[in-house]
Amino acid sequence: MDEEARVPEPAGAEPGGSLSVLALADARLPGGGHAHSGGLEEAVHRGVVGNADQLREFLRGRLHGAGSQAAAFAAAAAHAGERGAGKDYWSRWDYELDARTPSPAQRAASRAQGRGTARAGRAAWPCAALEELLAATGSPHHPAVVGVLIGARSLGTPKDAAAVVAYLAVSGPASAAVRLLGLDPFAANAAVAAFERDTERIARRAASTAGSRPEDLPAAGAPALDLLAQAHQRHHEEEVRLFAS
Numbered sequence: 001m002d003e004e005a006r007v008p009e010p011a012g013a014e015p016g017g018s019l020s021v022l023a024l025a026d027a028r029l030p031g032g033g034h035a036h037s038g039g040l041e042e043a044v045h046r047g048v049v050g051n052a053d054q055l056r057e058f059l060r061g062r063l064h065g066a067g068s069q070a071a072a073f074a075a076a077a078a079h080a081g082e083r084g085a086g087k088d089y090w091s092r093w094d095y096e097l098d099a100r101t102p103s104p105a106q107r108a109a110s111r112a113q114g115r116g117t118a119r120a121g122r123a124a125w126p127c128a129a130l131e132e133l134l135a136a137t138g139s140p141h142h143p144a145v146v147g148v149l150i151g152a153r154s155l156g157t158p159k160d161a162a163a164v165v166a167y168l169a170v171s172g173p174a175s176a177a178v179r180l181l182g183l184d185p186f187a188a189n190a191a192v193a194a195f196e197r198d199t200e201r202i203a204r205r206a207a208s209t210a211g212s213r214p215e216d217l218p219a220a221g222a223p224a225l226d227l228l229a230q231a232h233q234r235h236h237e238e239e240v241r242l243f244a245s
Contacts, residue, residue: 032116065222067169077147
């Protein structure tokens with residue numbers, strides 16, 4: 001008998017799909033995240049980021065700004081997905097994240113990645129909650145799709161959903177830095193790993209507000225990222241850029 005197949009779950013362990021959570025955080029998921037630099041391309045173009053130390057500071061700001069905001073909303077989406085929230089909830093959720101994302105370019109990037117992740121989700125983790133989200137918003141934000149998949153399919157917890165989007169907020173730009181700056185890939189990955197404790201704190205804080213009404217969720221502003229996103233969009237229309245955002 002295969003003893004490994006009969007290893008019991010640890011006491012108090014929650015059912016879930018840790019492999020699926022990892023897949024949602026994987027850059028190889030065909031959700032379109034590889035096409036976005038999170039504002040890094042514009043920062044490089046302006047000379048703001050040119051080496052590993054400057055990349056680390058850029059990632060710090062992105063994690064505590066856009067990453068923290070996305071984490072709070074992803075955790076709420078996971079909580080709602082688990083409980084079967086209706087279309088009214090998703091419409092309010094969508095409106096509130098839009099209100100906290102003043103840059104049209106940032107909103108467009110989030111929705112583009114949301115559509116891509118929804119397509120991947122329909123193939124790998126189909127569920128009624130995802131269809132309800134799509135029916136309510138048409139083009140959902142990325143944190144909504146990640147959250148609803150994790151919650152509705154019991155792949156993990158609201159904290160897991162928050163951790164996934166917080167991680168992606170820095171891992172995407174770090175990967176882009178290798179192409180934009182020719183950075184050592186090990187240095188780029190080290191920059192992401194340096195934020196392990198920060199990411200854990202952000203995910204834990206997001207999970208603590210997951211049951212809040214959409215209008216009561218936290219708001220973390222990142223004006224510099226908004227300006228970089230708008231400038232990148234304008235320059236992208238004038239010349240070919242490597243990344244869509």
